[in-house]
Amino acid sequence: MLEGELVRLRAIEPEDRGRAAVWLADPEVTRYLTYRYPSSQGALGLHGDWLAEGWENSFANGVRLSIETKDGVHIGGINLHRIHPEDRKAGLGIVIGSREHWGKGYGRDAVATLLRFAFDEMNLNRVWLTVVDEHAPAIACYKRCGFQEEARLRQEFYKNGRYYDFIQMGILRRDFDALRAKGGGDA
Amino acid sequence: MLEGKQVRLRAVEPDEVEPNYRWFNDPEVTRYLAVGYPISRAYEAQWLERRGSSGNNFASGVQLAIETKDGVYIGNVGLHEPNAEHRTAVLGIAIGEKDYWASGYGTDAIVTLLRFAFGEMNLNRVSLHTFDFNERAVACYQKCGFQIEGRLRENYYGGGRYCDVIVMGVLRDGFDRMHGVAP
Numbered sequence: 001m002l003e004g005e006l007v008r009l010r011a012i013e014p015e016d017r018g019r020a021a022v023w024l025a026d027p028e029v030t031r032y033l034t035y036r037y038p039s040s041q042g043a044l045g046l047h048g049d050w051l052a053e054g055w056e057n058s059f060a061n062g063v064r065l066s067i068e069t070k071d072g073v074h075i076g077g078i079n080l081h082r083i084h085p086e087d088r089k090a091g092l093g094i095v096i097g098s099r100e101h102w103g104k105g106y107g108r109d110a111v112a113t114l115l116r117f118a119f120d121e122m123n124l125n126r127v128w129l130t131v132v133d134e135h136a137p138a139i140a141c142y143k144r145c146g147f148q149e150e151a152r153l154r155q156e157f158y159k160n161g162r163y164y165d166f167i168q169m170g171i172l173r174r175d176f177d178a179l180r181a182k183g184g185g186d187a
Numbered sequence: 188m189l190e191g192k193q194v195r196l197r198a199v200e201p202d203e204v205e206p207n208y209r210w211f212n213d214p215e216v217t218r219y220l221a222v223g224y225p226i227s228r229a230y231e232a233q234w235l236e237r238r239g240s241s242g243n244n245f246a247s248g249v250q251l252a253i254e255t256k257d258g259v260y261i262g263n264v265g266l267h268e269p270n271a272e273h274r275t276a277v278l279g280i281a282i283g284e285k286d287y288w289a290s291g292y293g294t295d296a297i298v299t300l301l302r303f304a305f306g307e308m309n310l311n312r313v314s315l316h317t318f319d320f321n322e323r324a325v326a327c328y329q330k331c332g333f334q335i336e337g338r339l340r341e342n343y344y345g346g347g348r349y350c351d352v353i354v355m356g357v358l359r360d361g362f363d364r365m366h367g368v369a370p
Contacts, residue, residue: 036272087344125349126341151337151354155312158273163311168354170340 002065004113007106009065009078012055016066019074023097031160032132033095059083059122067096067110075101078110080118080127089126090118103137111145119173126172132157133165146179147171189251191299194292196251196264198243201235203252204228206260210283219321220281223345245269245308248276253296261287264296266304266313274311276304289323297331298366305359306368312358318343319351332357332365 002009023029030036057063063080076096083090092114096107118124129147131138139149147169155163189196208231210216217223241247250265262282269276278300282293304310315333317324325335333355341349362368 087342087349089342128339128342148340149337150339153314153336153354154334154356155358156273156275156314156356163273168337168339170342172341 002113002117004109006109007067007069007075007113009067009110009113009117011057012064012066012077014054016074016077020077020097023076023095026097026099028099029095029097032135032138036159059085062090063114063117065114067094067106069101069106073098075106076110078114080114080122083122083124087126088124089128090122090124092127092129108141108144111142115145115171115176119176124173126170128168128170130156130166130168132159133167139167139169142169145171146175148175189299189303191295193295194253194255194261194299196253196296196299196303199235199238199250199252199263201232201239203260204231204235206283207231207235207263210262210281213283215285216281216283218346219318219324221343245271249300249303251300253282253292255287255292259284259287261292262296264300266300266308269308269310274309276308276310276313278313278315294327294330297328301331301357301362302366302368302370305362306370310359312356314354314356316352316354319353325353325355328355332362334361
């Protein structure tokens with residue numbers, strides 16, 4: 001269990017699947033996500049077949065966690081994928097599926113909490129992510145967490161009838177440590 | 188068979204273990220690639236076998252041998268991670284025969300493959316990653332139509348240090364203006 005200020009990150013449980021199915025059926029939630037084909041609960045892209053047996057979080061498997069509020073409401077998921085032992089880097093993905101919890105700092109706290117785990121426990125050197133350029137609240141959130149814009153991938157993402165540029169962002173361990181030393185951001 | 192000006196691109200054959208074994212165990216070659224562990228002939232053979240049975244197609248991507256017009260096999264070029272909805276793929280290239288470096292073969296192989304990517308596979312974007320110290324490669328990719336889109340800090344570790352990775356991309360329209368999608 002990873003404790004943040006507003007959220008806790010815990011292992012995914014089979015009963016999370018039903019809520020994930022509801023979120024992924026909501027076009028507002030999936031607007032900027034790769035997820036697009038309607039799918040049955042059993043075949044869910046986010047919380048797939050492995051859900052029944054549970055996901056074993058490890059360096060090799062990657063980390064997939066459910067985000068819940070301090071009073072135990074499951075509001076989304078967060079993960080570290082493509083974890084690379086030599087380069088000591090990982091990609092980060094997050095969804096706050098419960099729309100009533102948008103814009104209240106839960107996502108930012110979840111990202112800050114997972115970054116602390118990535119650097120202080122997994123001993124990573126870099127965490128990166130990609131985000132649709134039009135998704136301003138997400139970009140602002142990642143910046144507050146210490147991510148820097150590193151690349152603009154032109155027309156990398158097709159959704160909603162058009163191509164979007166992808167912004168690739170990255171945070172290094174030293175960026176995170178500097179933010180922490182300042183007591184800034186949410187580190 | 189894709190015909191360029193200096194090279195032709197053809198499918199890799201399963202019996203071509205030896206040159207691949209030599210190239211991908213050569214530190215001067217792998218210095219510029221995201222590999223570094225010694226590779227056995229058995230592994231190369233399996234890889235070529237798998238590649239042969241999946242074939243070149245949209246779903247599996249494309250892996251082609253680069254040969255000179257007089258039939259010398261000098262390296263490989265490929266399109267990986269094809270995505271049907273985004274119409275994107277990632278390009279990778281290695282000229283393993285060092286005598287053929289810096290003579291335009293790589294540029295010609297890439298332009299030839301991009302013409303196929305846009306003109307036959309109907310892709311919209313091709314991207315690639317290269318290391319910040321590989322200036323010759325960046326210049327070559329720019330000649331092919333790629334633009335620098337960013338720099339991923341400390342994204343790769345090798346040779347005792349982290350280095351930055353340069354992200355480059357080319358769109359169909361940009362390629363068409365520079366080189367023409369129709370042959």
